[in-house]
Amino acid sequence: MSKSLQQIIQGCQGQASLDLRKQIMTASERSIILYFFRRGFSPRCRLQAQDFCSQHDNFLSLNTQIIGISRESAQQQLDFSRTMKITFPLVSDEEDELCHAFGLLHSSQLGQKQILKLKPSTFLFSPTGKLVKFWHDCQEPGMVQQVLNQCQAQWNLEQRSAS
Numbered sequence: 001m002s003k004s005l006q007q008i009i010q011g012c013q014g015q016a017s018l019d020l021r022k023q024i025m026t027a028s029e030r031s032i033i034l035y036f037f038r039r040g041f042s043p044r045c046r047l048q049a050q051d052f053c054s055q056h057d058n059f060l061s062l063n064t065q066i067i068g069i070s071r072e073s074a075q076q077q078l079d080f081s082r083t084m085k086i087t088f089p090l091v092s093d094e095e096d097e098l099c100h101a102f103g104l105l106h107s108s109q110l111g112q113k114q115i116l117k118l119k120p121s122t123f124l125f126s127p128t129g130k131l132v133k134f135w136h137d138c139q140e141p142g143m144v145q146q147v148l149n150q151c152q153a154q155w156n157l158e159q160r161s162a163s
Contacts, residue, residue: 004129005032008101016093017101020067023089027065031132031154033147035122036069036104040080045070045120049084051144056087058148062155063127069093071118122147126154 005024009017024032035052037045052059052066059066066088070077074092081090091098096116099105102123105116124132124147133150135143 002131004131005034005123005125006129009098012097012101014095014097016069016091016095016097019091020069020098023065023067023091026089027067029063029127031062031064031127031151032125033059033064033066033122033151034069034102034125035066035120036099036102036118037120038070038118040070040072040077040084046084047141048120048144049080049086053085053087055144055148059151062148062151063158064124064151064155067091069098071096071099124150124154127158 009020020034035048037048039045040049049068052068056066068077068086068088068090070090071093072080073094077090077092080086093099096105099118102121104119104121106119108115108117119136121134121136122143123134126132132154135146
């Protein structure tokens with residue numbers, strides 16, 4: 001994927017892309033982490049959210065904003081955010097608009113039914129919207145630390161370039 005964040009979401013017109021655009025505007029001149037998760041209250045998603053929350057100040061110190069995205073309703077995300085004390089914004093993608101734009105849905109068989117499943121993924125974009133790195137199937141322990149390490153490397157590179 002070599003498109004910028006703006007190019008990926010430019011054709012999206014639904015509520016999720018509007019919400020994401022608002023968050024991006026709020027994070028002006030910051031790197032952005034988009035992390036797509038399946039279901040907020042599932043054990044792995046809870047752990048990953050806790051890991052991102054525990055490192056949130058470190059990400060902010062590296063000029064990086066975290067935005068979580070799932071296919072759950074805004075109300076489900078609000079409940080998750082309140083219960084887990086999430087310290088960063090969440091975007092509801094109930095219509096799968098962003099999941100499709102990022103190519104994260106795959107077909108899976110559940111009994112006799114074909115369903116679309118989300119591939120949990122994390123994307124790091126530079127302040128200019130350029131994709132720096134992405135991680136797929138990223139719910140393993142230590143993944144948030146990998147993202148933080150990449151942000152540190154990106155921040156160091158930006159600081160050297162500015163000097």
